Amino acid sequence: MYSHVHGVIGAVTYTATYAATGSHIAAGFVAFVSHFVADYLGETGYGTDKLFLQLELSHLLAFGTLGFLSGHFWLYFLGWLFGNLPDLIDKRMFLFYKGQKQYFSCHNHPGIKIGKHRIGIFSFNDWKLGVPVRIKFDRDETIALGVFGTAVLAVWTYAIKLGWIL
Numbered sequence: 001m002y003s004h005v006h007g008v009i010g011a012v013t014y015t016a017t018y019a020a021t022g023s024h025i026a027a028g029f030v031a032f033v034s035h036f037v038a039d040y041l042g043e044t045g046y047g048t049d050k051l052f053l054q055l056e057l058s059h060l061l062a063f064g065t066l067g068f069l070s071g072h073f074w075l076y077f078l079g080w081l082f083g084n085l086p087d088l089i090d091k092r093m094f095l096f097y098k099g100q101k102q103y104f105s106c107h108n109h110p111g112i113k114i115g116k117h118r119i120g121i122f123s124f125n126d127w128k129l130g131v132p133v134r135i136k137f138d139r140d141e142t143i144a145l146g147v148f149g150t151a152v153l154a155v156w157t158y159a160i161k162l163g164w165i166l
């Protein structure tokens with residue numbers, strides 16, 4: 001799934017978990033796990049870089065604005081970050097220094113053999129959380145899902161403003 005959808009799910013799970021437990025560690029963990037669950041949803045590429053930038057930048061701007069309006073910008077930011085962390089690690093963006101040949105992949109890592117079993121992050125032998133994709137969206141549905149994500153975040157932000165969440 002695209003980063004925007006991971007960001008929305010991450011922000012909602014992070015703020016909800018933080019509201020319930022008061023713990024950033026618990027909130028970060030839940031948002032991190034949400035990434036793998038969300039990967040049961042498969043996206044289809046937008047097709048062009050131009051459309052990708054138009055959509056993802058618009059969503060990102062909306063995300064930041066809603067985070068600001070919520071009064072909990074940093075919770076939204078951390079939710080986005082932890083919700084996207086598996087992809088950020090796998091894609092080696094900023095988490096690893098230049099020139100490093102080996103890196104840890106939490107997504108595609110086959111796991112470590114312990115005795116007869118292979119155990120990885122949310123994987124056990126041939127079972128892996130979020131893999132394979134259960135619901136595959138075509139391109140139009142992927143675009144609609146992104147818009148839906150922003151709409152959900154708008155409603156969530158309003159609920160926060162009303163004091164229903166935190």
Ligand SMILES: [Zn+2]
Nearest residue numbers: 001039086087
């Ligand atoms: Zn992913």
